[in-house]
Amino acid sequence: MESGLLMAIGGAEDKVRERVILRAFVEAAGGPDANVVVLATASELAETGDRYAGIFESLRADTVEVLRVRSREDALDAGSGVLDLLDFASGLFITGGSQLRISTALGGTAIAVTIRRRHAEGMVVAGTSAGAAILSEHMISMGDSGATPRRRLVQMAKGLGLAPELVIDQHFRQRDRLGRLVTALSYNPGPLGIGVDEDTAAVIHGGEMRVIGSGAVTVLDASGMRYTDTPEVRRGQAVSMLGLKLDFLTSGCRYDLRQRVGMPPLAGKPSIQEEEAMESARR
Amino acid sequence: MESGLLMAIGGAEDKVRERVILRAFVEAAGGPDANVVVLATASELAETGDRYAGIFESLRADTVEVLRVRSREDALDAGSGVLDLLDFASGLFITGGSQLRISTALGGTAIAVTIRRRHAEGMVVAGTSAGAAILSEHMISMGDSGATPRRRLVQMAKGLGLAPELVIDQHFRQRDRLGRLVTALSYNPGPLGIGVDEDTAAVIHGGEMRVIGSGAVTVLDASGMRYTDTPEVRRGQAVSMLGLKLDFLTSGCRYDLRQRVGMPPLAGKPSIQEEEAMESARR
Numbered sequence: 001m002e003s004g005l006l007m008a009i010g011g012a013e014d015k016v017r018e019r020v021i022l023r024a025f026v027e028a029a030g031g032p033d034a035n036v037v038v039l040a041t042a043s044e045l046a047e048t049g050d051r052y053a054g055i056f057e058s059l060r061a062d063t064v065e066v067l068r069v070r071s072r073e074d075a076l077d078a079g080s081g082v083l084d085l086l087d088f089a090s091g092l093f094i095t096g097g098s099q100l101r102i103s104t105a106l107g108g109t110a111i112a113v114t115i116r117r118r119h120a121e122g123m124v125v126a127g128t129s130a131g132a133a134i135l136s137e138h139m140i141s142m143g144d145s146g147a148t149p150r151r152r153l154v155q156m157a158k159g160l161g162l163a164p165e166l167v168i169d170q171h172f173r174q175r176d177r178l179g180r181l182v183t184a185l186s187y188n189p190g191p192l193g194i195g196v197d198e199d200t201a202a203v204i205h206g207g208e209m210r211v212i213g214s215g216a217v218t219v220l221d222a223s224g225m226r227y228t229d230t231p232e233v234r235r236g237q238a239v240s241m242l243g244l245k246l247d248f249l250t251s252g253c254r255y256d257l258r259q260r261v262g263m264p265p266l267a268g269k270p271s272i273q274e275e276e277a278m279e280s281a282r283r
Numbered sequence: 284m285e286s287g288l289l290m291a292i293g294g295a296e297d298k299v300r301e302r303v304i305l306r307a308f309v310e311a312a313g314g315p316d317a318n319v320v321v322l323a324t325a326s327e328l329a330e331t332g333d334r335y336a337g338i339f340e341s342l343r344a345d346t347v348e349v350l351r352v353r354s355r356e357d358a359l360d361a362g363s364g365v366l367d368l369l370d371f372a373s374g375l376f377i378t379g380g381s382q383l384r385i386s387t388a389l390g391g392t393a394i395a396v397t398i399r400r401r402h403a404e405g406m407v408v409a410g411t412s413a414g415a416a417i418l419s420e421h422m423i424s425m426g427d428s429g430a431t432p433r434r435r436l437v438q439m440a441k442g443l444g445l446a447p448e449l450v451i452d453q454h455f456r457q458r459d460r461l462g463r464l465v466t467a468l469s470y471n472p473g474p475l476g477i478g479v480d481e482d483t484a485a486v487i488h489g490g491e492m493r494v495i496g497s498g499a500v501t502v503l504d505a506s507g508m509r510y511t512d513t514p515e516v517r518r519g520q521a522v523s524m525l526g527l528k529l530d531f532l533t534s535g536c537r538y539d540l541r542q543r544v545g546m547p548p549l550a551g552k553p554s555i556q557e558e559e560a561m562e563s564a565r566r
Contacts, residue, residue, distance in 0.1 A: 147430040147461040148480070148499055149531055173521070176459050178430040182531070197431070197521065216431055216521035220529075227547040229533065238456070238480065238499035240533040242545035246503075248432055248465070250512065250523040262525035264510040 004124045005205040006163060010170045010196035010215065011096050011129030015055055021201045021213050022052075025126045026059045028203075029091025034061040037089040041069050041105050042097030042130040052093055061091075072105045086114045089123055096129025100141050103134060103157055112160060119162050132170045132196060137161040138188070140169050143180035149239040151230065154180040156187070163204065165257070166194050172218055173197045181220055186230040186241050189222035192260065200251075209255040217253075221245040221260050287407045288488040289446060293453045293479035293498065294379050294412030298338055304484045304496050305335075308409040309342045311486075312374025317344040320372040324352050324388050325380030325413040335376060344374075355388045369397045372406055379412030383424050386417060386440055395443060402445050415453045415479060420444040421471070423452050426463035432522040434513065437463040439470070446487065448540070449477050455501060456480045464503055469513040469524050472505035475543065483534075492538040500536075504528040504543050 005028045013021040026034050036056045040049030049066035056064045065085050069075050086092070092115060094102070106112045119125050127135050139159030146153065169181045172195035181193045196202050197215025211217045226243040233239055249255060252265030288311045296304040309317050319339045323332030332349035339347045348368050352358050369375070375398060377385070389395045402408050410418050422442030429436065452464045455478035464476045479485050480498025494500045509526040516522055532538060535548030 145459075146456060147459050148456045148478075148501055173429060173431045173462075176428075176430050178461060179456075195431075200521075214521070216523065218431055226545070227536075229547075233533070238483075238497070238533045239531060240499065240536050240547070241531045242536070242547065244529040244531075246527040246529045248522060248524045248527075250516070250521045253510075253523050253525070262509070264512075264523070264525065 001121055002206070004119050004122045005203065006135060007126035007201045007203050008132035008135055008168045008170070008194060008196050009126060009128035009201040010132065010172055010198045012171070012198035013128055013201070013213065014199055019055070019059065021199070022055055023059055024201070024203070024212055025091060025093060025124065026056055026061050029061070029124045032060055032062060033090070035088055035090045036061045036064045036093060037085050037091070038064065038066045038093050038095065039069065040066060040095040042099060042102045043095050044097060048095050048097070052095060056093070069105065069111065075105045075109045075111055078109070078111055083110060083114050086111070086118055089118065091124040091126070094125070094127035094131030094134060096131055099130040099133040099139060099159070100157065102130065103139065103141070103159060107158065115160060116162065125162055129170050132168050134159045135163045136166055136168045137164040138167055138191060140167060140180060140184055143177070145176040146179035147176060148179050149183040149186055149241060150179060151233045151237050151239055152235050153183040156184060165191050167191045169193070169195045171198055173215060178218065182241065182244070183239060185220060185222040186228045186239055189225040192257065193220035193222065195220070204257070207256065207258045209257055211249045211251055211253050213251060217249045219247040219249060219255055219262065223260065284404055285489070287402050287405045288486065289418060290409035291415035291418055291451045291453070291477065291479050291485040291487065292409060292411035293415065293455055293481045293483045295454070295481035296411055296484070296496065297482055302338070302342065304482070305338055306342055307484070307486070307495055308374060308376060308407070309339055309344050312344070312407045315343055315345060316373070318371055318373045319344045319347045319376060320368050320374070321347065321349045321376050321378065322352065323349060323378045325382060325385045326378050327380060331378050331380070335378060339376070352388065352394065358388045358392045358394055361392070361394055366393060366397050369394070369401055372401065374407040374409070377408070377410035377414030377417060379414055382413040382416040382422060382442070383440065385413065386422065386424070386442060389443070390441065398443060399445065408445055412453050415451050417442045418446045419449055419451045420447040421450055421474060423450060423463060423467055426460070428459040429462035430459060431462050432466040432469055432524060433462060434516045434520050434522055435518050436466040439467060448474050450474045452476070452478045454481055456498060461501065465524065465527070466522060468503060468505040469511045469522055472508040475540065476503035476505065478503070487540070490539065490541045492540055494532045494534055494536050496534060498533070500532045502530040502532060502538055502545065506543065
């Protein structure tokens with residue numbers, strides 16, 4: 001059995017015009033047969049879940065449900081109703097807000113276990129903003145802005161772990177987060193760093209990542225790093241790192257996650273229609 | 284004959300405490316035998332040249348002169364007095380301000396020709412902020428901030444050309460300039476991109492770069508770039524670039540400019556005293 005497609009969305013995706021990204025999620029989850037579940041635990045706003053539900057209904061998913069999990073209490077008390085919804089879902093959408101709200105609410109609960117199991121069984125999972133960060137195993141939980149690495153620029157926490165080999169950051173260009181992603185990889189250069197701009201998604205499936213949306217995905221491969229002084233420098237001080245690889249991918253560009261190499265669009269940039277067709281064909 | 288040592292300083296270098304960078308410049312220019320000339324054309328402030336002159340005098344250079352070249356008129360009218368000072372100088376210091384003020388004032392004049400000739404003969408040249416940018420042949424003249432490349436994020440102009448294979452940017456971390464450096468290399472990935480933080484210097488000599496100061500030097504090698512869509516995208520749109528190499532160097536780290544590979548400090552980070560000794564030994 002193959003794990004489901006993952007979509008890491010950088011936040012602020014178009015919700016009113018073409019809705020390329022949200023449409024691609026519904027398509028990947030089955031289009032008119034999609035059974036979508038929305039998890040809005042990250043958000044402090046009660047209406048966030050319902051807003052997305054409305055969008056997915058207008059995009060003609062078959063069924064759309066919002067999980068009523070707003071706190072750790074909710075998560076611990078969650079009965080078979082919530083777990084059944086996840087068992088039935090073909091696509092899970094995780095909204096933005098604070099990724100620590102998700103990890104503190106869901107960590108170690110049956111809901112987290114069920115999400116991982118269902119994703120391994122093929123359920124599509126998309127997350128936007130905090131919902132993208134939480135897909136990581138080693139998650140960026142907090143940090144400061146800036147383009148270059150500094151000691152303690154970033155704080156890590158355990159995420160949902162659907163993308164164990166990736167550290168995913170979001171609002172990337174808009175909030176100037178390259179430095180905190182680089183700093184995270186200086187601690188352990190094993191995972192691949194993925195920085196997703198707003199209104200942009202990294203679509204991950206079958207060992208390949210593909211970019212859709214209006215911005216870029218920055219890919220940072222530190223696995224060949226030859227040197228860093230990150231264990232030695234003082235708080236706030238600049239960190240050295242030698243031997244990193246960097247790619248900037250825009251719509252249609254692909255990345256081979258096994259070989260760790262970027263690839264140009266197949267034949268020029270695909271149109272929105274082509275992207276949708278590719279997305280459908282992939283299912 | 285070997286070209287003189289170059290120092291590209293990211294701006295805001297310490298002028299009142301240890302003065303590691305300005306001290307290293309005087310040392311490289313001959314220490315107690317240094318004949319220092321200050322070029323303050325970049326600055327709109329009349330006192331900038333004299334302020335640096337006072338510092339270099341207090342650091343015990345033998346002679347210190349400020350070139351009276353504040354405009355293109357001054358540069359065109361410059362008589363043998365100015366050129367003689369350059370012929371006599373062992374070290375030229377170019378202050379900050381606007382690099383376009385320097386390039387528009389000096390471009391095509393005998394002063395620019397003399398600076399290039401004297402540097403080729405061994406004169407040490409240091410520039411801070413705009414004075415660092417102007418060392419490039421292909422110079423970043425203006426641009427916007429941001430960590431990732433966008434169409435028209437950066438404007439280029441011809442610089443002094445003392446570092447023909449480098450594109451040097453400054454105030455790098457503080458003004459969030461990785462994106463504009465990357466964008467500049469998307470136009471032509473031949474030169475090496477060098478982003479220098481404030482209170483930090485890239486010291487370039489004999490095919491090697493070494494870092495001193497409190498920040499970092501970001502090195503971007505796009506020569507292996509396999510793909511970009513920079514000719515096609517619209518103004519302000521995100522640009523794709525595949526196959527870049529990235530190094531973050533802090534004090535003591537080195538970079539082989541011929542092999543294009545970063546190297547850690549020789550044996551831990553050198554102390555200020557060790558750095559000065561290395562600098563002296565190099566002369």
